[in-house]
Amino acid sequence: MKELSYLNKYLLKYKYHLIFGLLFTIISNIFQIVPGVMVRYAIDLVTDNISVYGIFDGIEIQETLYDQFAINLVIYALIILLMALLRGIFLFMVRQTIIVMSRLVEYDLKNEIFNHYQSLPLSFYRRNNTGDLMNRISEDVSKVRMYLGPSIMYGINMITLFALLIPYMLSIDVTLTLYSLIPLPILSVSIYYVNNIINKRSEEIQVSQSGLSTFVQEAFSGIRVLKSFTREKDSGEQFEERSNEYKDRSLELTRVQSLFFPLILGLIGLSTILTVYAGSAKVIEGTLSFGNIAEFIIYVNLLTWPVTSLGWISSIIQRAAASQKRINEFLLVENDIVSDRKLIKELDGEIIFEHVSLVYPDSGIRALEDVSFTVEPGESMAIIGTTGSGKSTIANLITRMYDVTEGKIYIDGEDIRDYEVMSLRSQTGYVPQDVFLFSDSIFNNIAFGEEEASEEQIYEAARQADVYDNIIEFPNGFRTRLGERGITLSGGQKQRVSIARALVRNPKILVMDDALSAVDTKTENMILNSMKRIMQGRTTIIISHRVSSAKLADKIIVLDDGKIVEEGTNESLLATNGVYKELYEKQMTAEQPLEN
CATH class of the missing domain: 1.20.1560.10 (ABC transporter type 1, transmembrane domain)
Known part of the structure; x- marks a missing residue:
């Protein structure tokens, strides 16, 4: 009793x-x-x-x-x-x-x-x-x-x-x-x-x-x-x-x-x-x-x-x-992601990581160690690295799914832990690596990103994600109901719908966590070209293991085993005979036969 x-x-x-x-x-x-x-x-x-x-x-x-x-x-x-x-x-x-x-x-x-x-x-x-x-x-x-x-x-x-x-x-x-x-x-x-x-x-x-x-x-x-x-x-x-x-x-x-x-x-x-x-x-x-x-x-x-x-x-x-x-x-399990100040304000998009380290509390794995970087408002940054290097961990920290073990993260000069969590996340567009779509219409899946989105906003987000033409080819267009976990769509289509869902809320910070991994190089280039316009005026974090996704970014950091091993622009990193150039040459060589 x-x-x-x-x-x-x-x-x-x-x-x-x-x-x-x-x-x-x-x-x-x-x-x-x-x-x-x-x-x-x-x-x-x-x-x-x-x-x-x-x-x-x-x-x-x-x-x-x-x-x-x-x-x-x-x-x-x-x-x-x-x-x-x-x-x-x-x-x-x-x-x-x-x-x-x-x-x-x-x-x-x-x-x-x-x-x-x-x-x-x-x-x-x-x-x-x-x-x-x-x-x-x-x-x-x-x-x-x-x-x-x-x-x-x-x-x-x-x-x-x-x-x-x-x-x-x-x-x-x-x-x-x-x-x-x-x-x-x-x-x-x-x-x-x-x-x-x-x-x-x-x-x-x-x-x-x-x-x-x-x-x-x-x-x-x-x-x-x-x-x-x-x-x-x-x-x-x-x-x-x-x-x-x-x-x-x-x-x-x-x-x-x-x-x-x-x-x-x-x-x-x-x-x-x-x-x-x-x-x-x-x-x-x-x-x-x-x-x-x-x-x-x-x-x-x-x-x-x-x-x-x-x-x-x-x-x-x-x-x-x-x-x-x-x-x-x-x-009785308590949420440790809380805010004492409950700060609510419109974001500009400045992100600063200051000597950040993270040990996952559930597994004890050290995912990041002494990571520092700055992204100015409206600037874009690509995070490149192999599997397990800690790329997705940075996305989890920016959206505050986890709190840092050591160091601090600042958004617009304020400690991220001071922000009211819902307010912070509502101004952040997140495209996860593992796409999840609901058993609902394509329209409602995109509208899920913004509760009060208009029909034109939905269509525009689909165009920006380069999935509009695919959707209107379906017999019921945007009203097409998806099967369980979006099985009706191909892998690339699912990822692009997920991108549209993030874009429809017009976020101040856009985080794309390996969001183009399921699309081919041609489609990736089409999406990236359309994203040149999307990225204007908002802070964008592009996380990828593919170097081709990093070309558009203003700056690039390369992670290895949770540490930053290189950082700079695409040109400056290619001029350095380091990890980035090695990845670039391997991936370009692997993709070349597909282009011939």
Whole structure:
């Protein structure tokens, strides 16, 4: 319950749902108890007067007695029907308060988790896989909802029913009450253990089903590779093996579940037998009536589900506590990318790195070491280097996905950590190396970069990224819906749409992180030529492993193993027999046959 105490703020928020739910439960239980009393009156009416009815056999008064019996029995029946109707109405109200409360809390909790996820830094996502994040916001929250809804509802029902019914039963006869209740604790404990086994088997099935779903998803996502290597048969055999595992675990669960209802019915039957046995002795003694026995049998059946639910509720609470613990682990993670000053101002675009070093907190890898450079407003700089040299790390620092370990970064003379993060990023256009497009229209994917972008701004951004002509050739043009992760487009088209998305917001700082790696040299040159105009008046950082992308930049720095080994202009670096010239000659030689 320590972990579940986190939810108390929501229970307090929806306290009126809980209070009215409690009130409606008490009323519905009263309407549930009253029919038992009516049954007792009806049976006692018949048993007490049947001999009198027989005495007047053949006499006219017998018919009068019969009519009187019938009227009384009809009244009792109508009262029972009325109680059932009223109980149904109030049970509906119970669900409209407590179950609705659980759904409202589920909604709030999912929003809280999702918003918290979005506030966390990039390092959090490097440490945790997507499947785990999704599982905590879906499966774990669903288990918590079961605690907030059915568990609380049935728990309240059990407590109020026991509080109302047990004292009333004891007031009639203590011995008969004890006899009728003997099997119920055994039932509760048995259900608790059976439920634990069922839950364990259910979780095993979920794991198996998750593995099966992942396998199928990968098989269909990689269907081209699978067919190219003619592995259909092997894939089918693996699917059959995983399916058999899922089937076996499902059958194990079915065997356990088959014990559930026989166990309940058996112990209910035992309670009924004990009630009849103890009640019959009392009837012989003359201390109880036949109506009391019937009444107690009804009450035993009324108590059966609440007692059964006790084991079920305990199991739900255990699962909910485990799920809430997993949720709390992420909710307690704090965002270390914060701003004390929360500075908001329009940027000019000056960037200064002053002896910057970075060690990734999640891996411990030193990505940058003592890096210093200055980019003036409106100036462009290219960052060249091989894979793992630290190029993308600089992009992450400029957009403040990470904070430096040592040194400082200044934007327009202000420490980058003083800027309000959303304000800083809203004035920065970022084109990532790993392009991600949403399963939406091309228009909306480009408009994603700027919430209030006009149609003409979208078209102009597409022209600047040299993707406009490709888009209008599609049957639905800009309204063409993309498949998962933009699979409808080629690699080069996806990167150019990503560039358009960054350009549409007219950023003061534009960061292109190897954004042209998926386009050929001809397309790259076309985009770079159009970017001469794009780069005017804004600070541009071009990160690439290809020297051809660096030609347009006003200055170039060359990274190697996280350190700056060379810096200058394209011409000055070529005049120096260094790393840049070596890369240039290798890449020009490799591309030359393509141009012939």
